[in-house]
Amino acid sequence: MAGMESEQYATEDVVELDQGNGTAAIVHLHGATVVSWKLRGEEILFCSKKAIFDNKKAIRGGIPIVFPQFGPWSLGPQHGFARIRKWKLVSTPMQDSRGNITAVFSLEDDKRTRELWDKKFKLVYTVSLWDKSLELNLKVLNRDESSFEYTTLMHTYFTTPDVTKTSVIGLKDLHFIDKVQDGAILTENRSEVIVNENYDRVYQNAPNEIVVNKVGNGEQKVIIKKTNFPDVGNGVEPMGRESSRDGRF
Known part of the structure; x- marks a missing residue:
């Protein structure tokens, strides 16, 4: 799976964080x-x-x-509107004394969002690129007169040369919702979950550290460290690198 090519989007729509030595991140303002x-x-x-x-x-x-919604939403588009709204660049990429490069983005309610979801809010998204890691921080600020409920997540897609060899460590003994089996709630009994079949699962109350093996060029692993995100989801069809249940990919 190849990386992004700059000609796929207008340069004015993206923000680049560059550490040098081939380590960089690109954030598109559409959906941040x-x-x-x-x-x-x-x-x-x-x-x-x-x-x-x-x-x-x-x-x-x-x-x-x-x-503000994961999955189908009766009030608007699936997975909510944050991923299809243009975000504002609040702070351009800057390098601090620790060496990481950070940029800050924000999204606030407007007439269009209130037509779907009549709440006043502000999202502040901080992206920090380190030499060997990427740190993402999302703050949800309630500006409404009353409390509101929402769901949020970072719907991450990792690349891999062979998804059937990719595995996830840290899910043993967790309950999960299996959407392939009509939402059945099951328990994971494997210490290493190998992605060798059609998966669409939400693992509940997952530990704050999860390991994903054989991503990137197939020789790398990603250690996911999370805070205040209780669940972990994985969804994949191992038929091929460009396959998807609805044909979009």
Whole structure:
């Protein structure tokens, strides 16, 4: 799976964080979607060759932000509106004394969002690129007169040369919702989950550290460290690198 090519989108629509030595990240203002993260020249994220950068549709791949609803939504588009709205660049990429490069983005309610979801809010998204890691921080600020409920997640797509050899460690003994089996709630009994079949699962109350093996060029692993994101989801069809149940990819 190749990384993002700059000619796929207008340069004025993206923000690049560059550490040098082939380590860089690209954030598209449409959805504040991280569309590329390269580590020493190797792309870690998957973005479909069929991705459409028209600033209207959700970008197919990378790290889309889901808010205020995960999954089907009776009030609006699936996975909410955050991934299909243009975000504002609040702080341009800057390097601090620790060596990481950080950019800050924001999204606030407006007439269009209130037509769908009548709440006043502000999202602040901080993207920090380190020498060997990518740190993402999302703050949800309630500006409404009353409390509101929401779901949010970072819907990450990792690239891999062979998804059937990719595995996830850290899910043993967790309950999960299996959407392939009509939402059945099951328990994971494997210490290492190998992605060798059609998966669409949400693992509940997952530990704050999860390991994903054989991503990027197939020789790398990603250690996911999370805070205040209780669940972990994985969805994949191992038929091929460009396959999808609805044919989009």
